[in-house]
Amino acid sequence: MHAVVMAGGEGSRLRPLTVGRPKPMAPIVNKPVIGHAFDLLKSHEISDAVVTLRYLASVIQDFFQDGSSVGMNLAYAVEESPLGTAGSVKYGARHIDDTFLVISGDALTDFDLRKIVQFHKAKGAMATITLARVPDPLEYGVIVTDEEGHVLQFLEKPGWAEVISDTVNTGIYVLEPEVLDLIPDKTNYDFSKQLFPLMLQQQMPIYGCIADGYWCDVGTIEEYRRANADILNGRVELPNPIGEHIGGGVWVGEDVEISPSAQLFGPIYLGNHVKIKGDVFINGPSVIRDYTVVDNYTQIERSIVWRNCYIGESCDLRGVVISRQCSIKSHVVGMEGVVIGDNCGLGEGCVISPNVKLWPRKEIEPGAIVKESIIWGSQGRRGLFGRFGVSGVVNVDLTPEFAAKLGAALGATLPLGSYAAINRDAHRSSRMLKRAITSGLPGAGVNVWDTDSVAIPVLRHFVNHNPNIMAGIHVRLSPFDQRVVDIRFIDQNGLNLSRTTERDIERIFTREDFRRAYLNEMGVIDYQINPIKAYQEDFLQFVDTERIRQAHFKIVIDYSHGLAADALADILTQLGVDVVPLNARVDESKLAMLQERFNDNLQQVAQIVTAVEADLGFQLDVGGEKLFLVDEKGQMIDEIVAAELMCELALFGGSGRAVAAPVTMPNALETIAGWHKSHVIRTRNDIQALMIAHEAEPIQMAVDGTGNYIFPGFQMAIDGMMGAVFLLQQLALRELSLSQVVAYLPPVNLARGPVACPWELKGKVMRLLNEMCDNTQTEKLDGIKFVLNEAEWVHVTPNPDKPQFEISAEAADKARAKELMTLYQQKITNMLDS
Numbered sequence: 001m002h003a004v005v006m007a008g009g010e011g012s013r014l015r016p017l018t019v020g021r022p023k024p025m026a027p028i029v030n031k032p033v034i035g036h037a038f039d040l041l042k043s044h045e046i047s048d049a050v051v052t053l054r055y056l057a058s059v060i061q062d063f064f065q066d067g068s069s070v071g072m073n074l075a076y077a078v079e080e081s082p083l084g085t086a087g088s089v090k091y092g093a094r095h096i097d098d099t100f101l102v103i104s105g106d107a108l109t110d111f112d113l114r115k116i117v118q119f120h121k122a123k124g125a126m127a128t129i130t131l132a133r134v135p136d137p138l139e140y141g142v143i144v145t146d147e148e149g150h151v152l153q154f155l156e157k158p159g160w161a162e163v164i165s166d167t168v169n170t171g172i173y174v175l176e177p178e179v180l181d182l183i184p185d186k187t188n189y190d191f192s193k194q195l196f197p198l199m200l201q202q203q204m205p206i207y208g209c210i211a212d213g214y215w216c217d218v219g220t221i222e223e224y225r226r227a228n229a230d231i232l233n234g235r236v237e238l239p240n241p242i243g244e245h246i247g248g249g250v251w252v253g254e255d256v257e258i259s260p261s262a263q264l265f266g267p268i269y270l271g272n273h274v275k276i277k278g279d280v281f282i283n284g285p286s287v288i289r290d291y292t293v294v295d296n297y298t299q300i301e302r303s304i305v306w307r308n309c310y311i312g313e314s315c316d317l318r319g320v321v322i323s324r325q326c327s328i329k330s331h332v333v334g335m336e337g338v339v340i341g342d343n344c345g346l347g348e349g350c351v352i353s354p355n356v357k358l359w360p361r362k363e364i365e366p367g368a369i370v371k372e373s374i375i376w377g378s379q380g381r382r383g384l385f386g387r388f389g390v391s392g393v394v395n396v397d398l399t400p401e402f403a404a405k406l407g408a409a410l411g412a413t414l415p416l417g418s419y420a421a422i423n424r425d426a427h428r429s430s431r432m433l434k435r436a437i438t439s440g441l442p443g444a445g446v447n448v449w450d451t452d453s454v455a456i457p458v459l460r461h462f463v464n465h466n467p468n469i470m471a472g473i474h475v476r477l478s479p480f481d482q483r484v485v486d487i488r489f490i491d492q493n494g495l496n497l498s499r500t501t502e503r504d505i506e507r508i509f510t511r512e513d514f515r516r517a518y519l520n521e522m523g524v525i526d527y528q529i530n531p532i533k534a535y536q537e538d539f540l541q542f543v544d545t546e547r548i549r550q551a552h553f554k555i556v557i558d559y560s561h562g563l564a565a566d567a568l569a570d571i572l573t574q575l576g577v578d579v580v581p582l583n584a585r586v587d588e589s590k591l592a593m594l595q596e597r598f599n600d601n602l603q604q605v606a607q608i609v610t611a612v613e614a615d616l617g618f619q620l621d622v623g624g625e626k627l628f629l630v631d632e633k634g635q636m637i638d639e640i641v642a643a644e645l646m647c648e649l650a651l652f653g654g655s656g657r658a659v660a661a662p663v664t665m666p667n668a669l670e671t672i673a674g675w676h677k678s679h680v681i682r683t684r685n686d687i688q689a690l691m692i693a694h695e696a697e698p699i700q701m702a703v704d705g706t707g708n709y710i711f712p713g714f715q716m717a718i719d720g721m722m723g724a725v726f727l728l729q730q731l732a733l734r735e736l737s738l739s740q741v742v743a744y745l746p747p748v749n750l751a752r753g754p755v756a757c758p759w760e761l762k763g764k765v766m767r768l769l770n771e772m773c774d775n776t777q778t779e780k781l782d783g784i785k786f787v788l789n790e791a792e793w794v795h796v797t798p799n800p801d802k803p804q805f806e807i808s809a810e811a812a813d814k815a816r817a818k819e820l821m822t823l824y825q826q827k828i829t830n831m832l833d834s
Contacts, residue, residue, distance in 0.1 A: 001117070003046050004092050006171070007034055007105030008054035008079060013220045016341035016359045017323055018504070020631040021263070022056045024105035025063065027222065027306060029231045029269050029287055030242045033218055034060065040068050043239035044113040045472035046101065052088040054079040075793040085171075087189040090180045097177055104171035108227045109215040109332045110237040111172065118210050121136040123149060127179055127199060130172035143169055145208040154197055167208065170215050221339055225321065228304055229285035232267035242269055249284060271307065293396075295330070295483070303334075312348070320352075327396045345397070349803070365759055367803025369786050384506040385497075386801055387686070389488040391478065398485050400436040401438040406487065407440025409509035410471060413501065416445040416521060417800040419468045421528070422476040423451040423459050425563060425622065427588040429485050434475045437487070438525060444768040445517030449524045453586075454532060455624030457564040461538065461550040462531040464494030464715055471626040476793035477591045479622050494717050496688040519673070532567045536598070539571055539722065542714045544729050549576040551732035556608045556617040556630070557724070558582040558601055561590040564624030568721045577728065580612055591622050597603045602628055602636055609635035616731075616738045618724045629727070632736035644668055644704035644745045645738075646723070649730035651676040660693035660702035660710075662686075664795050664808040668746035684782035685797065691716050751817035754804040760830055762798045765805065768831045769796060786824075794817070794824050 011023025018026060024034035026140060030040075034051075041049060049072060053060055057078045067074030077092035089102055099111065099120070111130060120128035129151065131143055144153040145167070154178045163361050169192055182198060183189050199206045214236045230236050232249075243251035249266020256270045262280040270276065271290035281299045288294060289307040298315040305311065305322045312330035319336035322328065326340055329348040337355035341347070344358050347366035352358070357373040364370060384390055390406060392398040414420065420441055424430035441448050449469065451459060459724065463472035472490030489497045489505075497505075508514065517523070551637075555577060559565040565584040572579050583590070598619075604619040609630050617630030628646075629637040637645065647659045649667055656678050661669050662685040669680045683689035690702040694712045700708035709723035710716060731738065757765055769784050779785040783797025783806075795808045805828055807822035 001046050001048075001101060001801040002093075002096050003041050003049040003101040003103060004087060004089050004096075005034065005037060005049050005103055005105045006088060007051050007060055008057075008088055009106050010055040011106065011219075011454075014218070014224060016339060016357055017221070017321065019341055020056075021059055022053075023218070025059055026106075026218065026576045028108055028218065028224075028227050030271065031290075033061070033108055033227075034064075035070065036108055036238070037103055037105050038064075038067070038072050039239045040109065040111075040113065041101075041103070042071050047115070049073070050075045050077055050092040050096075051105065052077045052079065052092040054082060054088070054302070069150065076321075077078045079209045081186075082188050083186070084188040084194075086183050086191045086195040087187055088629075089175075089191075090183040090189075093134065093175075093177070093180060099176055102171075102173040103177060104217075106219075107171060107215065107217045108231075108236065109170065109172070109213065111170075111211040111213045111215065113172075116211060117174055118174070119209040120207070120579045123205065123207045124513045125174070125205045126176050127196065127197070127204075128174040129204045129206070129208045130170045130174075131167040131169050131208045131210045133210065136167050143167055143208050145210075149209060150206040151196070151200060151206045151208050154192060154200070155777070167210055170211070171217070172211075176640070197291050199422065211214075221321065221337075225302075225304065225319075228287050229267075229302075232269060232285040232287070232807070234267075243271075253290065307564075310393055312393075323360070327393060329773075331392075363769065365803070366801070367756070368759060384509060385502040388478070388486040391484055391486045393483050394433070394485045397672070398433055398487070400432060403433045403436035403487070404440040405512070405514075405784050407437035408514040409440075409472075409505045410473070410489065411444025412508045412513070412515040412524075413448040413504050414444070414446050414470045416515075417447070417523075418470040418516065419447045419449055419466070419471050420471045420473060421449045421451055421459060421463050421466070422473040422475070423454050425477055425520065425588075425591055426453055426586045427477040427591050430475040430477055433485055433487065434473075437473060437475065437826075441797055442523035442525065443517060444515045445521045445523055447523040449528045450525060451531050452530045455567055455721070457624050457715070457717065457721055458532055458535045458567055460490060460494035460719075461535045461715055462528070463490055463492065464717075465534065466537040472624075476623060477588075479591070480595075482591070494715055495691045498688070509760060535567055536571055539567075539714070540574060540727070542711075542722070542727050543575075544733075545575055547732045548725070548728050551728070552576065552578070553616075553728050553732075554578040554580075554612070554614045555728075556580040556582065556605050556612065556614045557607050558617075559584045560598075560601070560620055560622045561585065561587040562620065562624060564620045564621035564721055567624070568724070571721070571725065575725070575728075580608060580614065582608070602630065606630045606634040606636055616727075620720045620724070621707070625718040625720050626724040627709060628707050631737065633739055635739065637738070637742065638748075639707050640666065640705040640708070640748050640750065641742060641745065643705045644672060644711075644748070645741055646701065646703055646709055646727065647743060648672050648675075648741060649727065649734070651678050652730070652734065655700065656698040657698050660690055660699050662690070662704055663779065663783075663785055664752075665703070665705050666748045666750055666810050667791070667793075668748055671746045682781060687718065688780075689782075691718075707804060749812065749814045750810050751814065751821040753821050753825065754802075754806055755828045756804050757798070757828065757832060759803050762803075762805075763829055765831050766798065768834075769828075786821075792820065794820050796824060796828070 007024040009023040025032045058196035169482035210292040217222050218227050243253050250264050250268045251268045251270035255273045258276045259278040261278045262276045265283045267284040269287045273291045274288050275293045277296045280294050280296045283301040287304045292309040294311045295313045301318045303320045306324040308325045311328045315332045317334040320334040320338040322340045323342045325343050327345045331349040332346045333351045335354040338352045339357045341360035343361045346364045350364045350368045353371045362374050422489050424434040438448050463469045470492045474488040478486050486540045561583045602619045609617040629642050658679050658681045660681045663682045664685050673680050685695050708718045711722050777787040785795040787793045792811045797806050807818045807821050807824050811817040
């Protein structure tokens with residue numbers, strides 16, 4: 001027996017789920033709804049079928065092809081213009097010469113098709129309509145039959161006053177081929193409105209067979225959710241199991257990973273290669289489809305998540321449907337009835353209000369509260385670049401194709417035939433993305449020097465000292481989150497890119513306005529041998545090697561499993577430093593660690609310093625840029641105090657040059673500079689501003705109070721390795737211990753904290769803050785600094801990456817500093833409410 005499967009529906013009431021796919025391809029638990037129809041046919045030994053198509057026909061054709069992958073023999077009939085339900089069946093069944101079955105490809109059912117066919121033949125019918133009883137028949141075609149099953153009347157979507165039966169047309173028919181002769185060729189013709197009433201008028205034998213079993217017309221979001229839940233709750237008798245039942249009403253596909261601390265309360269379906277992380281809570285009925293990752297502490301209830309999605313930490317999703325390839329960042333709240341289309345990105349902490357629908361490819365900013373559906377445009381993605389370059393969750397935000405486009409965009413900003421240097425850390429994610437970026441550069445006519453894996457200061461030095469290199473790229477696993485990769489871009493001077501250059505790259509990337517080099521202009525990829533050697537040679541020329549050797553230092557240093565040991569270990573050996581190394585072996589599983597673990601490692605350094613009676617201890621971050629200190633007594637030095645310390649040592653006996661520091665660093669720096677007849681250049685609170693501070697006037701060094709140090713005499717970039725050796729040099733010069741220098745430094749009393757503010761209100765807050773400036777001395781640098789008196793100030797700035805303001809305050813004591821910070825937090829809160 002042959003079947004005709006009607007699959008031309010657009011599914012307009014299912015949007016945004018059906019934007020980009022026909023309605024029959026909407027997945028129900030483990031496969032598209034039309035796939036369940038094929039399983040039903042096959043279980044009744046019907047394997048030959050013609051599929052009628054119209055809307056996005058190629059999607060179904062490409063997925064099922066000849067049907068062999070699902071055990072069917074499929075042919076396709078694609079309508080050139082809308083033919084209606086009956087017209088499309090005639091077009092598809094024109095070569096069928098025996099009784100055949102018509103079934104909808106966008107409904108879910110477990111009807112016994114054999115009984116329906118037997119009923120048809122027993123009645124000698126020309127057409128048999130399969131009927132089902134439903135509680136609310138208003139949205140369906142109601143059909144009235146007599147006791148024998150003869151069809152007496154058709155009511156298409158009646159009102160309650162017209163309803164005289166609860167039996168409705170399911171769209172499943174058994175037809176004799178002669179019926180097709182009643183349907184005009186290439187004409188829009190409908191079964192319920194035209195063909196069946198005509199047959200009734202001509203007194204042809206047309207019957208209704210009331211079927212037992214499950215049937216759901218997956219026509220709305222509510223029905224779509226119901227169909228998924230009904231399968232999970234066992235209300236549908238499927239021919240094949242949806243997966244392996246592991247107990248508790250949980251079914252899984254292949255290679256599913258579930259953390260022992262996760263709590264799952266069925267019914268739940270987890271598709272192939274799904275990963276459920278620690279302390280996740282999932283309450284059914286819920287579906288998590290293939291290759292989706294649900295990160296730590298997230299709660300999901302009564303929700304459907306399609307394949308290839310990432311759900312970040314501590315999200316709360318209740319009664320939502322999330323389409324394919326969406327990135328949901330941490331702390332997102334999705335409320336009842338939310339539907340999210342394909343390829344959407346939801347920023348950290350955003351809230352999606354009940355019944356909101358997001359059409360595909362929408363970007364919702366961190367902290368945004370979305371109260372209305374978004375169909376056109378997006379929610380204002382603020383830029384490709386962030387504080388750490390281009391960052392994102394690997395294989396979710398940063399995919400190989402994304403990285404290749406990024407490389408092409410960078411290449412388009414560089415001169416034809418120039419060079420770009422690229423390197424990475426030791427993690428496999430970085431390797432993958434580095435290769436993808438590399439593939440995008442030659443097509444833009446840019447040559448690539450691959451420096452393999454070196455610390456970031458080494459790459460900066462290599463780029464700065466090679467005039468042919470116009471840019472550098474470092475790909476690393478974020479030290480703060482093992483799921484995130486940072487792609488750092490460096491200009492020809494080894495510094496971070498200017499905002500203007502970032503905008504140029506972003507514009508080209510967004511418009512895909514890539515330069516395509518001609519055949520003989522394409523770039524080449526070469527490998528630079530040992531850029532570390534040149535770095536070491538220049539490094540040793542900059543420091544006083546003899547003075548350090550004579551001091552016979554003994555130190556403990558933690559390399560944080562990064563790449564700095566490759567360069568610094570040999571330098572320390574040549575300087576005669578007795579080193580106790582920790583975590584010097586590169587380990588890709590430890591390149592990112594929580595701040596708590598990082599602090600534990602620094603505590604370990606402190607313990608070992610006292611145990612081996614070392615002169616001091618160092619901890620480098622994984623990239624070799626940040627430096628953290630421990631004195632000879634095992635005391636960990638606060639980063640701001642460490643910045644004071646480095647300024648004091650750099651200015652002692654110096655040339656009178658200034659030091660550079662962000663506007664939010666304490667007034668103690670001015671005190672220290674005054675001791676040495678120097679001064680402080682204040683900059684914006686970002687690394688790029690520090691790196692270019694020397695353009696205003698020559699400076700001795702730059703600090704930021706977070707472990708970053710810049711020594712312009714060596715390179716105008718952050719270098720934790722140089723910071724460590726410079727500190728040894730200056731302590732040898734002063735013949736003092738670390739604790740002795742720290743002891744006489746001015747005290748620091750700072751308080752810092754955020755205050756939440758929606759993106760759209762940041763401008764209003766800044767305007768109101770500016771209006772406050774009339775009565776107070778202010779400095780407008782990277783926000784507004786209210787100078788209250790010689791000892792007290794408060795600095796307020798909008799966070800560029802989050803929906804919040806950052807407040808810093810200094811006073812004569814810590815309690816007063818915290819009081820000022822709290823006062824201005826409250827001022828901003830009041831402004832938001834005004």
